[in-house]
Amino acid sequence: MPDPLPYRRPDPATQPPYDAPAYGSTHKRHPQQALLRIPTTLTEASAPRFDPAHYAPQADMSQVAGRAAMGERIIVAGRVTDEDGRPLRGAMVEVWQANASGRYHHPRDQHDAPLDPNFEGRARIFTDVEGRYSFVSIKPGAYPWRNHANAWRPIHIHFGLHGTGFAQRMITQMYFPGDPLLPLDPIFNTTADEAARNRLVSTFDLDITKPEWALGYRFDIVLRGQMATPFENA
Amino acid sequence: MTPATASQTAGPYWHMIDFPEWADLLRPGGPNEGVEGERITLAGRITDGDGAAVADGLVEIWQAGPDGAYEAGFHGFGRCATDAEGGFRFTTLKPGATPGPGNSTQAPHILVTVFARGLMKHVVTRAYFAGEALNAADPVLNLVDPARRGTLVAQPEGAGVWRLDIRLQGEGETVFLDA
């Protein structure tokens, strides 16, 4: 069996560092030793196949049993590709978010904002043959956090991606265009490269928008690509 | 080429995608129902630079089946939320040896990833099994400084239970991998 093609390592400016001083929770949680570079083995180059029979898709967060959640209905759609633009087909995408008031359906979220019995805040979708996904949701609200004085997270949706190799596994956040909290957010700003950072911000898209129904936002996601030869490791 | 999308922390409220049954890879009605092998528990505790419990962590595992094959008859994926003490616990089958680079053989191992508040990117390590003869020649384990190699080796703890504690920072810091 030939060795798996190694995954490309990122330009560090395009990914956040583990140690991000402005984000307090990183202080005691970031590794201090350098990561150990290892070759891409079969372990990292293979990945789970999520059979929808065991991982049921659910693409509509805007209602529970036909009862509509409160807030502004939205459609989020985009494409999942690798760094060479190749679509990831059948990739499982998991999303979760706060409700329209900025409150998570979560026992530890004590923010003084109303819970919505008709909003659970999670979805699971699979990309199609062109790597496309879409789901329906409610525009989330901003919420306070205690990172610094008067700290508020910009509105965001959490995304979890599973690729064709476990080396592509990643979790990110999608933001909304024009959010005044973005320049103030230490989490968003940990990524040094401006273009890479701004790719976390979705764009309003009239083609995704459905007349008389919901605004549409586009969020494209890129997972690590593989190098052309197996000899560039280490 | 468009560089990969930037990672962002899973945050403290990721549990909407916690399905506690996923920590049991052998769950009744699940994708591995009826698969034969050596049943094991992989358990551990995640602590931070102060030794405090990481109580809001998301732990995922990825492994080969008992025959050493990935995703051919055994679905080797699990997820577990850490508890108030930082503990996680998976029920699975012990993986077999798998091919490594060149003509090498990788000793049985389970890839372990941790996502959490305060981790802008997940960290990745491996759980090997103490006493496994193949460990001595494992191509990844041999890249690890011998003084820190133990952080990748789960220790037996009673019948079928293997323990691997994960220290995110400081003394005894786990060796995290970049593949």
Ligand SMILES: [Fe+3]
């Ligand atoms: Fe959040």
